[in-house]
Amino acid sequence: METLIIGKPKIEKLDNRARLCSEISEKGKPSYTLWFDVDAKYVDYLTESADAFVVALLPYAMNNCLNISAEAKMSKQLCFQLNEIFIPTLTKNSKLFNRISISAKELTQENYCSENASATGFSRGVDSFDTICSLSENSTEKLSHLTFFNVGSHRSTANYTPEQSAELYANRLEIAKKSAKIFDMPLIDINSNLGEHLTLPYVKIHHYCSFSAVLCMQKFFKNYYYASGYPISSFSIKQCDTGSAHYEAFTASMLSTESTNFYITGLEKTRLEKVDFISKFPITYDNLNVCxxxxxxxxxxxxxxxxxxxxxxxxKLELYKNVFDIPKFYRDKDKYMNYVLKHQNKDYYAEILTLMKKNGFRLTPMQKIKKTVYAIYLKLRGH
Ligand SMILES: [Zn+2]
Known part of the structure; x- marks a missing residue:
């Protein structure tokens, strides 16, 4: 098996940013520099260990049958968890990922964290607001920082070029910074060229991408909260190839180190329960962005x-009149309803239809027929 080599990370100072870089090489391919950068005021928190780069490149290496060799120190806890538990378990249940092994020049049990920050991502979406609003009501643990990363999500859905992706990231970051002011917490943005080197769809690897950005600042982040994609009742390692959210609770514990802990939040809630919860917080009315x-x-x-x-x-839709064109939604509702009925077997849509029925929304006779026809079709297709 060939080897993917992660060079010793270095810190470079740019004008107003500080960058953690590592040279990545593999036989038969040009090497490149993978980097993460932050505002220069956080330079002392960039952590010169291989951990962030190992996690960032783990899906690529498993997908391409490459062992990983890091020419730098690495968390002993992380190395053990990956080699002995995570990789064997995941790859046994996957066609996408192959069993590989990870080695590093030095394994360390050092706890780098000095700032003890507790943070979560601020995307202005439902999951993100659910995490922030839940923790704002929590008496044991409070958030100290919000984060905003450019690690692949801003080019994932629409296949944007690096330039388009950079522009979307800059626009979203500007808005996130403005919105974050309402929470009275600093927002830390981490930029990276990781998105340019992803070869798998973002939905299958987003936990690795985001966690790698966190791990480049282990001196800063003690606890990092990542919003769940599915309730824990939908946990399924067998579905690992369709999306990393299917096994996220497992990933969070396995990618934690001596310095930084990952937690998945909202595992007890369905998507609809999250929407219901955040709609009790007026802060979401003008700031929700799910697009x-x-x-x-x-x-x-x-x-x-x-x-x-x-x-x-x-x-609750009227409460969100400043972020959705509600008259337009009602004009097009019948067209969209067709989509809902076609996807009635999916949890997201099944719970919408159940609640609509409970709350007295009536389907038209034509929609009732379509609902039955689609249900039979989905059953025959084995969904
Ligand atoms: Zn949209």
Whole structure:
């Protein structure tokens, strides 16, 4: 088996940013520098260990049958968890990932963390608000910082070029910074060229991407909270190839180190329960952004449509009149309803339909027929 080599990380100072870089090489391919950068005021928190780079490149290496060799120190805990538990378990249940091994020049049990920051990502989406609002009510643990990363998500859905992705990231970051002020917490943005080197769809690897950005600042982050994609009742290692959210609770514990802990939040809630919860916080009314495509909700992508149906079923849609074009949604509702009925077997849509029924939303006779026909079709297709 060939080897992917992670060079010793170095810190470079740019004008107003500080960058953690590592040379990545593999036989038969040009080497490149993988980097993460932060505001220069955080330079002392950049952590010169291989951990961030190992985690960032783990899906690529497992996908391409490459052992990883790090020419730098690495967390002993992380190395043990990956080699002995995570990789064997995951790869036994995957066609996408192959069993590989990880080695490093030195293994350390050092705890780098000096700032003890507790943070979560601030995307302005439902999951992100659910985490922030839940922790704001928690008496044991408080968030101290919000984060915003450019590690692949800003080019994932629409296959944007690096330039388009950089522009979308800059626009979203500007808005996130403004919105973050309402929480009275600093927002730390971490930029990276990782997105340019991803070869698998973002939905299958987003935990690795985000956690790698956190691990480049282990001196800073003690606890990092990542919003769940699915409730824990949907945990399925057998579905690991369809999305990393299917096994995220496992990943979070396995990618934690002596310095930084990862936690998945909201595992007890369905998506609709999260929407219901955040709709009790007026801070979300003018700030919710769920759109796949832009910094404002387009209103017609799958995520925008789904969220508007969820809010409508809950009787809360009018509260979000500043972030959704509600008259337009009602004009196009029948067209979108067709999509909902076609996907009634998916948890997201099944719970919308159940709540709509409970709250007195009536289907038209034609929609009732379609619902039955689609249900039979989905059953025959074995979904
Ligand atoms: Zn949209």
């Amino acid at each position: 796949y495509y832009g910094e404002n909700n387009c209103g017609h992508c799958e995520k925008c449509v789904r969220t508007q149906f969820e809010l409508m079923a809950l009787g």
